[in-house]
Amino acid sequence: MKDYLMMCLTLVWLILCSYQDVKRKQINTMLILIGAVVILAASFLQGDLDLMERLLGLTPGIILLLLSYITRGQIGIGDGLIICGIGICFGLLETVVLLAYGLFGSAIFAVIILCIHKADRKKTIPFVPFILLGYMGVMLFA
Secondary structure, three states, rough: HHHHHHHHHHHHHHHHHHHHHHOOOOOOOHHHHHHHHHHHHHHHHHOOOOHHHHHHHOOHHHHHHHHHHHHHOOHHHHHHHHHHHHHHHHHHHHHHHHHHHHHHHHHHHHHHHOOOOOOOOOOOOOOOOHHHHHHHHHHHHH
């Protein structure tokens, strides 16, 4: 039951963040923070991960935040914060797999819109919907 609750809370959080990312090309920081705290509390109730695994789970998100800084915002800070929230709740392995699914999905989408001439190289695409798809992939297949 606790697993189901955490999965549902995370799914709702990612849907809300995806909606904002698509509509406004940015995500409300308060939504990110509240969602991360809620799923973190639910993950502590589940109790599957130890402290070290939770801290290691932050690694992919911290790397995205560093890349955001290095690329001067080409990668959104919100994307990195969301991956940090997921990482601390689900651990390193699930977060890396989720991120890989999301990156693969966004790459396929980018190639498609480039091929059909709906965008050029400079077009930005929201990444959180692909994080959502990656999350669903991890929950279904991992």
